[in-house]
Every structure is written in structure tokens, then in C-alpha cells.
Amino acid sequence: MPVNFSHPEGLLKQTDYSPVAVATGSRLIVLAGQAGVTADFEPAAPDLAGQVRAALHNIAVGVRGAGGAPADIARLTFYIVDWQPSMWEDVLAGIAHAQEVDGFPTPAPPVTIIGVQALFTPDFVVEIEAIAVTD
Template sequence: MTVRLTHPDGMLRQTDYAPVAVATGSRLVLLAGQAGVTPDFRPAAPDLAGQVHAALRNIVVGVRGAGGDVGNLARLTCYVVDWVPEKWDDVLAGIARAQESEGLPSPVPPLTIIGVQALFSPEFVVEIEATAVLE
């Protein structure tokens, strides 16, 4: 495996994501921000949890298309419209769906959430960027 997720001693002990990913490999895959959309550019769901799930599904499709798999994901950055901490449970629900349907690891790789005013379309409430490392 090219990515090892860790929780070094002395760091905050969260259970939903690993704070550190140690990656070795020869190919770096950088995925553009993926919205929670269908291939025909329509929102896959009206809610945050559904769009997180769909965005993660799109990331998995992209990583697999590059010759990797979910175990190669080393970093996720989520841009959430009008972020407030109360939205965390919806983000987690979308992640859980992707863990069940797409095999996303648990805990997920290092994850950063950034609140934004808007995305490409007013129907989109989340966009997720990803970095993967392949052999």
C-alpha cells in the first residue's frame, strides 16, 4: 500500500479521519475539486450529506481511472458553502455512505474543511479535492 494513515502520539485523537498520511510511490494524482454531481452535471442530491457522498464517489472514479484505488488517497480538502460546525454531522453522514458504497477507508485520510461563500453553481453545496499516491 502506498499510503499509511497514522495518529502520532501528542496529536489530537480524532476518530473520523487520520491526521497524518505517509505516502510512498512514484505517481502523484491530483484531482480537481469534485462537486456532488452526476456525469451530466446535475446535482446528485439536494442535501449536503448526499452531495458529499456523490463528490467522494466521483473522486473514487477519478482515482480508479488513474490506475489507483481508495487506499491510495492521501488527502481530502472539502469546500463547504456557508460552513458552520453544525454541518459536521452531515459531512460525516456523506463520508459514511461513501465508506459503505465505495470502500473509502475508515478513518478517512487527512481531511480539511474550508467554508466558502459559493461554488460554481448555487445548487452545489460542497466540492472536494483529493490527492492520491500510486506505485
């Protein structure tokens, strides 16, 4: 596997995601931000957890389409409208679903969450970018 996760001594001990990913592959797959939408550009769910599930599924489709797999994902960046720490459980629920259904690694790759004012349309509450590395 070209991506290995670690928890170097001295960093906050995360249980939900790894703080460090070391990638040794030769191909970089960079995905544009994926929203929690259907292929017809309709919101896949009205809530954050549902849109995280759908956005991560879209990322899995994109990575597979580029010749990789969700296990090759080295980094995820979440853009969440009106972010508050109380939303973390909804994010975790979406990640857990992606791990179970789409084969995302456990623990999750390094995650960054950025709170934003708005996304492309008012119906979108999350957009997720991904970087994957393959051999």
C-alpha cells in the same frame, strides 16, 4: 499499500479521520475539485450529505480512472458553502457512505474543511479535492 495513516502522540486524537498520512508510492494522482453532481452536471442531491456522497463517488471514479483506488487517497479538502460546525454530521454521513460503497479507507484520510461563500452554481454546496498516491 502506499499510504499509511497515523496519530502521532501529542496531536488531537481523531476518530473520524487520521491527522497524518505517509505516502511512499511513486505516482501522484491529483484530482480537481469534484462536486456532488451527475455526469450530466445536475446536482446529485439537494442536501449536504447527499452531495458529499456523490462528490466522493466522483473522486472514486477519477482515482480508478487514473489507475488507483480509493484506498490510495492520502488527503481530502472539502469546500463547503456557509460552513458551520453543525454540518459535520452530514459530512461524516457522506464519508461513511463512501467507505461502505466505494472503498474509501477507514478511518478517512486527513481532511480539511474550508468554508466558502459560493461554488460554481448556487445548487452546489460542496466541492472536494483529493490527492492519491500509488506504486
